[in-house]
Amino acid sequence: MSRDQRRRIALVGAGARAEMFVRAITEDHARTTTLVALADVNQARMDAHNRWLKTPVPTYPAEALKDLIAAERVDEVIVTSMDSTHAGHMVTALDAGCDVITEKPMTVDAESARRILDAQKRSGKRVQVTFNYRYNPVHEMVRTLLAGGEIGEIGSVHFEWLLDVRHGADYFRRWHRDKANSGGLLVHKSGHHFDLVNWWLGAAPEEVYASGRLFFYGENGRRHGYARDYDRVHGSPAAQGDPFALDLAANDRLRELYLDAESEDGYLRDRNVFAPGITIEDDLSVLVRYDTGARMTYHLTAYAPWEGYRLMVNGSKGRLELEVVESDHVSPAAAGELKGAAVHGIEAAPEQGGVTLTIRPFWAPPYAVELQPHRREGHGGADHRMTAVLLGGQTDPMNRSATARDGALALLTGLAANRSLQTAEPVRVADLLDLN
Numbered sequence: 001m002s003r004d005q006r007r008r009i010a011l012v013g014a015g016a017r018a019e020m021f022v023r024a025i026t027e028d029h030a031r032t033t034t035l036v037a038l039a040d041v042n043q044a045r046m047d048a049h050n051r052w053l054k055t056p057v058p059t060y061p062a063e064a065l066k067d068l069i070a071a072e073r074v075d076e077v078i079v080t081s082m083d084s085t086h087a088g089h090m091v092t093a094l095d096a097g098c099d100v101i102t103e104k105p106m107t108v109d110a111e112s113a114r115r116i117l118d119a120q121k122r123s124g125k126r127v128q129v130t131f132n133y134r135y136n137p138v139h140e141m142v143r144t145l146l147a148g149g150e151i152g153e154i155g156s157v158h159f160e161w162l163l164d165v166r167h168g169a170d171y172f173r174r175w176h177r178d179k180a181n182s183g184g185l186l187v188h189k190s191g192h193h194f195d196l197v198n199w200w201l202g203a204a205p206e207e208v209y210a211s212g213r214l215f216f217y218g219e220n221g222r223r224h225g226y227a228r229d230y231d232r233v234h235g236s237p238a239a240q241g242d243p244f245a246l247d248l249a250a251n252d253r254l255r256e257l258y259l260d261a262e263s264e265d266g267y268l269r270d271r272n273v274f275a276p277g278i279t280i281e282d283d284l285s286v287l288v289r290y291d292t293g294a295r296m297t298y299h300l301t302a303y304a305p306w307e308g309y310r311l312m313v314n315g316s317k318g319r320l321e322l323e324v325v326e327s328d329h330v331s332p333a334a335a336g337e338l339k340g341a342a343v344h345g346i347e348a349a350p351e352q353g354g355v356t357l358t359i360r361p362f363w364a365p366p367y368a369v370e371l372q373p374h375r376r377e378g379h380g381g382a383d384h385r386m387t388a389v390l391l392g393g394q395t396d397p398m399n400r401s402a403t404a405r406d407g408a409l410a411l412l413t414g415l416a417a418n419r420s421l422q423t424a425e426p427v428r429v430a431d432l433l434d435l436n
Helices: 018-028 043-052 062-071 083-095 110-123 137-147 190-201 220-224 252-257 259-265 378-390 404-423
Strands: 007-012 033-040 059-061 076-079 099-103 127-130 154-164 205-213 283-290 295-304 307-315 318-327 354-361
Touching: 007 018, 007 062, 018 033, 018 043, 018 378, 033 043, 033 062, 043 059, 043 252, 043 259, 059 062, 062 083, 076 083, 083 099, 083 110, 110 404, 127 378, 127 404, 137 190, 137 307, 137 318, 137 354, 137 378, 154 190, 190 283, 190 295, 190 404, 205 404, 252 259, 283 404
Parallel strands: 007 033, 007 076, 033 059, 076 099, 099 127, 154 295
Antiparallel strands: 154 307, 205 283, 283 295, 307 318, 318 354
16 A cells, blocks of 8 residues: 555544554554544643654644644544543544544443434444454454354353452543543443443343442542542652552653643643542442343442453353453552553563453363463453554454444443432433434
């Protein structure tokens, strides 16, 4: 492909998550794509990305996305901004004739999901939602086994997801702590998991019931004895030695993206996880009924000592059991880092992980399914595999690329669960947004 035939891509939302896409466009898939512009509400963040790029690109205010698309002759827009802003950027891009790749969740409410679906329909352009966990080889194997009838017709699913006190805590120190911005963990984080179940089962959610609370973090969590008296970490003596404190100044990338950019918009990336103002939950239970008749019980814990998940699927011919340990504990040396971040340039060696996948058929011994060696980087190698499909033109025989409808289905499970938290009643998904 010649240089002038490459897809011209603009990226809106220049925070940390943008780094994966910028690297994929400008390095991994430079033969097929070219980054032509950045847009954000904060110029300092865009300037940081340009300092890291070999060839800086034009920058625009986020509200000037329509002008950017016209001026830079954009083919595709990647949206990695704050969740509550996704819909506006996506609709602008679609109506301007661009394809869209968006970070999950696609948006944070049913009304904006309808706006996206309507814009996609009238424009005829493509929307892809980056549910990267579909691209994890382990999850591909689960889909293959279930779709192949290895355990027969699926009756029920139990899915437990654990975020450890390093990764889980990070949602409570940044913009995600406000449900208006993120939709809460049932939308922002669990949307990944709900999409996996939809994909694995080939099913759509019909009814959802949920119960949850803010148990560990926030003001009420002070009773557990971990809280220190400070609002944000930077410049706070009380934060020294706090395992829940994120030191932005100690990480060059975070310092440039956030600490050095604060003067423009006042956004604080290092809030105290036990400070007031948190409106999301950290301990959540969900019951889902699907259109196939299957049921799922799901639990998310955001303050666990280890990180990973357990999946149990019961079928008419047996049972599938998956356990993934992403980190078996949080090393004290890495407690204040982000998940996967290096400590002084060296990974925290004491933390271990692994995967086991077992089939338990009726009237026969259980057997382990052979898997590729466990990888801890990039969501088990999924990020690299996903960008190869979305940006590199790699074929996708498993049809892993999620559409706008897929994004809406995952979102609606979380939105219905949030509604159920408010009403203490089961919620019909179609009452929020009918996709038929």
